[in-house]
Amino acid sequence: xxxxxxxxxxxxxxxxxxxxxxxxxxxxxxxxxxxxxxxxxxxxxxxxxxxxxxxxxxxxxxxxxxxxxxxxxxxxxxxxxxxxxxxxxxxxxxxxxxxxxxxxxxxxxxxxxxxxxxxxxxxxxxxxxxxxxxxxxxxxxxxxxxxxxxxxxxxxxxxxxxxxxxxxxxxxxxxxxxxxxxxxxxxxxxxxxxxxxxxxxxxxxxxxxxxxxxxxxxxxxxxxxxxxxxxxxxxxxxxxxxxxxxxxxxxxxxxxxxxxxx
Amino acid sequence: xxxxxxxxxxxxxxxxxxxxxxxxxxxxxxxxxxxxxxxxxxxxxxxxxxxxxxxxxxxxxxxxxxxxxxxxxxxxxxxxxxxxxxxxxxxxxxxxxxxxxxxxxxxxxxxxxxxxxxxxxxxxxxxxxxxxxxxxxxxxxxxxxxxxxxxxxxxxxxxxxxxxxxxxxxxxxxxxxxxxxxxxxxxxxxxxxxxxxxxxxxxxxxxxxxxxxxxxxxxxxxxxxxxxxxxxxxxxxxxxxxxxxxxxxxxxxxxxxxxxxxxxxxxxxxxxxxxxxxxxxxxxxxxxxxxxxxxxxxxxxxxxxxxxxxxxxxxxxxxxxxxxxxxxxxxxxxxxxxxxxxxxxxxxxxxxxxxxxxxxxxxxxxxxxxxxxxxxxxxxxxxxxxxxxxxxx
Ligand SMILES: Cc1ncc(COP(=O)(O)O)c(C=O)c1O
Numbered sequence: 001x002x003x004x005x006x007x008x009x010x011x012x013x014x015x016x017x018x019x020x021x022x023x024x025x026x027x028x029x030x031x032x033x034x035x036x037x038x039x040x041x042x043x044x045x046x047x048x049x050x051x052x053x054x055x056x057x058x059x060x061x062x063x064x065x066x067x068x069x070x071x072x073x074x075x076x077x078x079x080x081x082x083x084x085x086x087x088x089x090x091x092x093x094x095x096x097x098x099x100x101x102x103x104x105x106x107x108x109x110x111x112x113x114x115x116x117x118x119x120x121x122x123x124x125x126x127x128x129x130x131x132x133x134x135x136x137x138x139x140x141x142x143x144x145x146x147x148x149x150x151x152x153x154x155x156x157x158x159x160x161x162x163x164x165x166x167x168x169x170x171x172x173x174x175x176x177x178x179x180x181x182x183x184x185x186x187x188x189x190x191x192x193x194x195x196x197x198x199x200x201x202x203x204x205x206x207x208x209x210x211x212x213x214x215x216x217x218x219x220x221x222x223x224x225x226x227x228x229x230x231x232x233x234x235x236x237x238x239x240x241x242x243x244x245x246x247x248x249x250x251x252x253x254x255x256x257x258x259x260x261x262x
Numbered sequence: 263x264x265x266x267x268x269x270x271x272x273x274x275x276x277x278x279x280x281x282x283x284x285x286x287x288x289x290x291x292x293x294x295x296x297x298x299x300x301x302x303x304x305x306x307x308x309x310x311x312x313x314x315x316x317x318x319x320x321x322x323x324x325x326x327x328x329x330x331x332x333x334x335x336x337x338x339x340x341x342x343x344x345x346x347x348x349x350x351x352x353x354x355x356x357x358x359x360x361x362x363x364x365x366x367x368x369x370x371x372x373x374x375x376x377x378x379x380x381x382x383x384x385x386x387x388x389x390x391x392x393x394x395x396x397x398x399x400x401x402x403x404x405x406x407x408x409x410x411x412x413x414x415x416x417x418x419x420x421x422x423x424x425x426x427x428x429x430x431x432x433x434x435x436x437x438x439x440x441x442x443x444x445x446x447x448x449x450x451x452x453x454x455x456x457x458x459x460x461x462x463x464x465x466x467x468x469x470x471x472x473x474x475x476x477x478x479x480x481x482x483x484x485x486x487x488x489x490x491x492x493x494x495x496x497x498x499x500x501x502x503x504x505x506x507x508x509x510x511x512x513x514x515x516x517x518x519x520x521x522x523x524x525x526x527x528x529x530x531x532x533x534x535x536x537x538x539x540x541x542x543x544x545x546x547x548x549x550x551x552x553x554x555x556x557x558x559x560x561x562x563x564x565x566x567x568x569x570x571x572x573x574x575x576x577x578x579x580x581x582x583x584x585x586x587x588x589x590x591x592x593x594x595x596x597x598x599x600x601x602x603x604x605x606x607x608x609x610x611x612x613x614x615x616x617x618x619x620x621x622x623x624x625x626x627x628x629x630x631x632x633x634x635x636x637x638x639x640x641x642x643x644x645x646x647x648x649x650x651x652x653x654x655x
Contacts, residue, residue: 052425052557053543055437056281062424074555099279100542104556125281126542130269150282154444159285177283177444 003092004120004146004169007043008205008226015227016041016218016255017207018234019096021048021064022081023073029244030078031085036245038091040252044207046123046229047082049075049097056125058181060232064239075105079117086118094121094146094169102127107136111143121146121169129162137166148172148207153193157200164202173197173208173225181232182211186220194224215257230255264509264585266576270458271547273583275575278457280545283441287449290364292459298363299356299466311355312470315388316345318352320471322478322634327606332622333629337488338609338637339475339504348612348639349468349500350381354450356467358385361448368447369393372422372436374401374429374496375567375614376408377639378452383417393417396435398428401566408643426560429496429570433544453497454574457545461502461574468503475634476507483632490515490627493636494618495588496567498574500638505586515587518577519621521563521614522590530562534573535581535588543572549581564593564647567614567639589624591617599623600641600648601655612639613647 007015018037022030030047037045050065050073057065082093095114102110102124114122122145127136129149140147146169151160154177163171175190176182197206208221209229221228237251238244270276270292278288298304312318321340329336341349354371361369369386371393373379379395386393395412399421402409412419425431433455440449454461454468476486491508493501495518508514523531531537538549543558550572551559561571573581580586591599600616603609611619615638627633641648 053430053434055434055544056283056441058438066424069557076555098542100552100558101556103541104539104552104554126279126545128278128280128285131277131279152283152285152444154286155282156286174283178442179283179438 002120002144002146003090004094007092008170011043012205012226014222015043015207016252017044017046017227017229018042018252019046019048019229019231020234020238021050021061021068022078023050023068023071024064024235025067025238025244027071027073030081032244033248034085034091034093035089036248037252038089040249041256042091042252043227044092044094046094046096046231049078049095049101051098051101054098056179058179058232060181060235064235075101079113082119083117092120093118094123094148095119096123099124099127108139111139111145114145115143119145121148123148123172125150129166132166141168150174151197152177153190160197160200164204167204169204170226171202171204171206172229173206175208175210175212175221178210180210183213184211186211186217191224198224215255218255219257264580266462270462272576272579275548275578276458276461277547278545279542279547280457281441283444287440287444288457294364295360295459295463298360304359304363307359308356312352316351316355317343318470319474319478320344322475322482324482325607328603331606334627335632337479337632337634339471339634341471341500341636341638342609342611342615342640346377346381346384347642348377348381349471349503350378350452351384352470352503353452353464353467353499354378354381354385357448357450358389358391361450362389364448366446366448367391368443369450370396370436370439370447371450371452372396372429372432373452374398374432374569375565375612376401376405376412376643377567377612379417379419380408380411380415382450383412383415386417387415394439395419396422396432396439398422398426398432400427401429401432404647405566405643406646428566430558430561437544453499454502454576455497455544455546455572461546461576464499465502465506465576468499469506471500471503471636472505472507475504487511487514488634489631490517490625490633491636492517492519492618492621492625492633494519494568494614494638495573495577496570496614497572498577500636502574502576504634504636516580516585517621517625518581518586518588519618520588520590521565521568521617522592523562523564525592526590532561532563532569532571533590534571536590538572546575548572548575548578565596565613565617567612568617589621591620595620597651598655609637610641611637612641613644615639
């Protein structure tokens with residue numbers, strides 16, 4: 001059983017998925033942050049493959065990607081880092097990036113490498129359902145990797161069902177039609193959307209992302225889904241310059257609402 | 263047959279590689295664009311504005327002094343004489359009418375040279391619709407007159423400060439704006455790039471260029487087909503328009519002229535057909551300049567309108583299949599050609615367009631050949647750049 005399936009088999013509530021960009025703030029931080037996140041009690045990690053043109057990302061994640069690339073981060077290096085840290089951690093790892101990166105690595109070679117180093121799932125926001133079904137579904141399923149497609153408040157019911165059919169692991173529920181890094185609370189309109197999706201008979205668990213940034217928004221999201229995804233807020237916490245292990249521990253504690261250690 | 267399929271592919275190029283947040287907008291457009299464009303009422307309004315507002319048909323001018331110099335018959339398709347000074351307005355007129363049909367109340371656009379930004383600001387003023395134009399911070403500096411024109415027309419110009427701060431980055435910012443404003447906004451893309459159906463929709467709006475060329479050539483030469491059509495390619499919209507009705511006329515050579523910047527292998531270039539590999543840029547599977555790791559490369563050209571690391575999927579297909587020939591022109595060759603055309607024919611071309619003219623020095627042809635060069639725009643916006651080179655030419 002893949003680590004993602006194992007996670008969702010034993011835990012259905014309050015799942016905390018933290019995103020960060022590989023190679024940020026420093027190139028050698030990837031493994032350290034993964035271990036610190038596991039230790040601090042994150043359930044799942046979404047590891048960003050830094051990209052020159054991240055269309056769905058706001059300034060915070062854009063800048064972290066640019067910094068990581070400047071630090072010398074590459075996809076082969078990322079795979080090496082994951083392989084090294086995999087010996088020391090069992091937390092599910094999902095790779096997030098843009099489809100061009102996968103194409104250039106070679107689709108089949110990419111999937112094989114993911115399996116070999118211990119990646120559990122993929123999020124490729126610009127890989128459309130049609131192309132996935134047509135060309136890649138079989139490959140991904142054969143590799144035994146999870147894959148999460150996105151739904152937004154504008155996604156029709158029919159399409160949500162399609163997303164559910166194609167996703168393996170969890171569905172990524174975008175809280176608001178926006179790029180990443182949006183701030184502000186959760187509106188009644190968004191709650192209505194969460195409830196609407198909850199009433200649908202879906203096979204996959206749902207994690208809510210985009211605009212989840214603190215304890216309060218995390219708790220609200222968890223009330224309406226199996227858990228939530230936090231990215232930009234964590235990147236901002238890492239950017240403050242504290243030692244990454246400490247910054248990670250404090251951040252996860254603040255999200256879980258258990259108070260920050262001295 | 264060169265044609266786009268229902269999913270937006272020309273051969274292996276095209277498609278719509280977009281985040282789910284854009285799906286409703288793109289899907290709405292995909293389902294409706296052909297139908298809307300074919301409505302008689304739409305066509306009436308589009309044709310009326312092209313004629314009385316833009317000033318079409320644009321002349322097909324026999325350039326006798328240029329013909330004498332090159333020893334061939336050279337016609338210029340005068341898109342520089344359109345309102346706002348370039349071909350870009352053919353597309354923005356079409357898209358603003360489309361946006362109105364779709365009930366959109368807010369327009370966004372990207373621009374490189376500022377010509378598309380001006381053409382968008384113009385049609386938004388004409389229709390009384392809010393207009394926001396994203397422009398790379400570097401381009402805001404090098405195309406200052408067009409920035410002022412956009413502002414005078416009531417548009418808001420927002421600098422794109424990421425990456426190389428040029429056209430690619432302005433396009434990223436416009437797409438992000440669209441993700442954030444999915445309901446009321448229409449994105450008027452300025453070239454035959456982006457996710458399906460944009461490349462096809464823009465090509466159809468620009469196809470008026472070759473539609474006119476056919477009857478104008480017939481009138482002036484007795485035959486509809488030239489031997490070659492030469493156009494510069496940034497994203498490729500003026501080229502797509504000039505090729506459109508000749509795509510399946512195999513005896514007509516299609517010459518695509520790219521910007522080589524300081525030289526193809528100088529590291530500062532935008533010659534995508536030579537330096538590019540297959541990948542995805544701005545939602546389209548096409549040829550683009552990138553590292554082996556799939557990071558999109560910052561291109562370079564003195565010409566802001568050609569300073570783009572990709573080309574539209576139609577052109578990727580035309581070049582990959584051998585239907586079109588690509589020629590690359592350096593900054594210096596383009597500058598020399600701009601001065602040459604000015605003095606030979608009394609026409610100051612846009613710096614983008616000057617690349618197309620420079621290709622006349624590099625292509626092969628015989629004295630009986632009829633060659634049409636798409637004169638995509640006039641050079642007023644580039645005067646500052648030209649002035650800096652007065653001592654050299
Ligand atoms: C006069 C002129 N020609 C050509 C271009 C390049 O665009 P395209 O390749 O879409 O025609 C531009 C772009 O700004 C332009 O202003």
